Amino acid sequence: xxxxxxxxxxxxxxxxxxxxxxxxxxxxxxxxxxxxxxxxxxxxxxxxxxxxxxxxxxxxxxxxxxxxxxxxxxxxxxxxxxxxxxxxxxxxxxxxxxxxxxxxxxxxxxxxxxxxxxxxxxxxxxxxxxxxx
Numbered sequence: 001x002x003x004x005x006x007x008x009x010x011x012x013x014x015x016x017x018x019x020x021x022x023x024x025x026x027x028x029x030x031x032x033x034x035x036x037x038x039x040x041x042x043x044x045x046x047x048x049x050x051x052x053x054x055x056x057x058x059x060x061x062x063x064x065x066x067x068x069x070x071x072x073x074x075x076x077x078x079x080x081x082x083x084x085x086x087x088x089x090x091x092x093x094x095x096x097x098x099x100x101x102x103x104x105x106x107x108x109x110x111x112x113x114x115x116x117x118x119x120x121x122x123x124x125x126x127x128x129x130x131x132x133x
Contacts, residue, residue: 021058022071025062030058034055036051070094070096070099073092077089089108110126
């Protein structure tokens with residue numbers, strides 16, 4: 001089953017912005033997505049605190065293995081918690097330079113987004129790996 005549930009408040013667009021930043025492979029694309037005090041869990045064994053640490057990590061991986069990848073978001077679901085807080089869930093499909101999905105690589109992404117007087121920003125996020133069979 002495929003979902004693409006637009007948040008009435010536009011919060012779902014943050015998933016698309018994250019994918020665009022990933023596919024752009026430039027630091028500035030990620031810089032604008034996170035709050036100053038954001039928390040990011042890229043893998044279960046790691047937690048990054050603050051926009052600078054998160055963007056540094058993303059820039060590092062895009063200078064290495066991720067530079068030859070692209071991403072697509074599927075099954076996007078956005079739910080408002082309050083008018084200024086939303087949870088966005090999506091599956092991240094990673095593809096090689098030719099657009100072929102990497103077999104066996106399925107990641108779910110959860111973003112907690114906030115906004116005050118501007119666009120939605122990621123306050124917390126986590127990537128999850130699929131469960132072993």
